[in-house]
Amino acid sequence: MNSTRLALGPLLYYWPRQATLDFYAEVADSPADIVYLGETVCSRRHELRLDDWLDVAAALDAAGKEVVLSTQSLIESESDLKALRRVVAQDRFRVEANDMSAVRLLAEARRTDWIAGPTLNVFNPVTLEMLRESGACRWIAPHEMSGAALADVLAGLGEPLETEVLAWGRLPLAHSARCFTARHFNLQKDTCEFRCLGLADGITLRTRDGEPFLTLNGVQTQSARVHNLLADLPRVTRSAQVLRVSPQGANTLQVLELFRRVVAGTDSAAAAFEASADCMVDSPCNGFWHGRPGLEHCSLQ
Amino acid sequence: MTLSQRIELVCPAGSLPALKTAVDNGADCVYVGFKDATNARNFTGLNFDPASMREGVRYAHDRRRKVLLALNTYPQANNWKDWTAAVDRAAELGIDAVILADPGLMAYAAKTHPDLRLHLSVQGSATSYEAVNFYHERFGIQRAVLPRVLSLAQVEHVIANTPVEIEVFGFGGLCVMVEGRCALSAYATGESPNCNGACSPGKHVRWEQTPKGMETRLNGILIDRFGDGERAGYPTLCKGRFDVDGETYYAIEEPTSLNTLEMLPELARAGVRAIKIEGRQRSPAYVAQVTRVWRAALDRVMSGADRFTVQPAWMAELDKVSEGRSHTLGAYYRPWK
Missing domain, CATH: 3.20.20.70 (Aldolase class I)
Incomplete structure (x- = not known):
């Protein structure tokens, strides 16, 4: 597990500018080896513009991190494409493609250092080989993919390809043209008043009997539970060389530290899982990894 | 024209x-x-x-x-x-x-x-x-x-x-969500449109008359509850009524x-x-x-x-x-x- 690297996924929530900058200043001293930056959820969010993200990227690069610029998952308009083209046109940092439009632009630019993001729906080795031939140097498995299915994909590859798995965070489950945060406040998306700003972990949606079920994060819907693969790491790291931690409102760096201790062999996976209870905004789940409904939590036998 | x-x-x-x-x-x-x-x-x-x-x-x-x-x-x-x-x-x-x-x-x-x-x-x-x-x-x-x-x-x-x-x-x-990018059903039931060709599949659905009304559940998750005068719809999970910050409504989409x-x-x-x-x-x-x-x-x-x-x-x-x-x-x- 020693060579396993830790990645901090893109910030999925909309935090105030200073809070975001402060967060990444701390990340510079964190155990993260790789940091994904940029807005992937909603084009209306603008506390940080591309130039601001590039400044953050430069600082993290100077701190020795591998920096990747993540791109938007749902591309709807010409201005979305324009933003995408600007990210692809810079060649200082790697790019995470979260839509086939980005794949086309990166392949056209003949870049061979990009990362195939989790929303590209790569479920079999033939599709993954196609992305590799188009320049992908790493991929993130779809969140709904089980550990067994992931092993099958990797076994079908001619040459190994660096593989990343989401190992911590509320699961991004769906994207829509509609903004559910704006809807909650009886607003339309075009005049949303940026009501998601400062909702550090989104808004919890509960069933009518009070169970937390989902999280509203603008146009994105996430799980309420926290996907937590700490206890599963010995198995996960047989397939994945990179473990992704998704930023959350508080304790993200503590979470990274828990992962570091398991990867370095300082703590057992079980002990780290136990210690992670204080860092979770809701109860844990890991069903997807075990080929079960994602909200389930499967203990190891 | x-x-x-x-x-x-x-x-x-x-x-x-x-x-x-x-x-x-x-x-x-x-x-x-x-x-x-x-x-x-x-x-x-x-x-x-x-x-x-x-x-x-x-x-x-x-x-x-x-x-x-x-x-x-x-x-x-x-x-x-x-x-x-x-x-x-x-x-x-x-x-x-x-x-x-x-x-x-x-x-x-x-x-x-x-x-x-x-x-x-x-x-x-x-x-x-x-x-x-x-x-x-x-x-x-x-x-x-x-x-x-x-x-x-x-x-x-x-x-x-x-x-x-x-x-x-x-x-x-x-579909309210971008098709092909929705794992809500997979999260709730383990079966997804992407991998299994099914969303909110029937075998996970339960209809139950309770003192509070007719309840529809998907793999045990309460998707909606209907009063006497209401027509109980199929529990497609994005079209249920949920509670957000104390308000109960069709948080994602109406049927x-x-x-x-x-x-x-x-x-x-x-x-x-x-x-x-x-x-x-x-x-x-x-x-x-x-x-x-x-x-x-x-x-x-x-x-x-x-x-x-x-x-x-x-x-x-x-x-x-x-x-x-x-x-x-x-x-x-x-x-x-």
């Missing part, structure tokens, strides 16, 4: 009777699926075995209509051969086009059956011309079905920038159907080449009713979009078969977002 291009009416069929009904009522194309997980309507008792498919293709071709086959779920490493076998069977049966979502499967189809026409499924999540053109360049897709997330102006912009024919949803069940009939002249002017009707899981009676109305409406538009008006009788017919007996323009109409 008379339109230079014909707009095809693409109708659903979950059975041979439904296919024949669609053809008899004026569908230009009927889209179907095999009885397995290779398509996004993998429901018990639905879809075609090879014999009924052969008969369906013969019936449609005798009347110079087309049959399109949805193979629009994502094959996995361990079941890859089931999907490629389905592509082979489609070619052998003389299917007019296969509707695919997985790039790997497109590569297989393009290489193995170069004459087989490829359509990009809505499950492929292509929402921009850059994405559509990617599939065109790589695999030669000739048509793309757009996810139900774009506004009319955005649809028009895609059409203006691609050589690929664009098909859009005109009527039927409404409603998409209906773009009133937008037909604009869709025609935008250059849309085909209109898709959702509902392979619905009855032949639904197929008959909806196909009849849309055939009449499309004929009217193609003979002169300027003079098109929506007949109240059409809307009345369509509302009868709509989810929740109501309809919306969905994302085509910006304020919906």
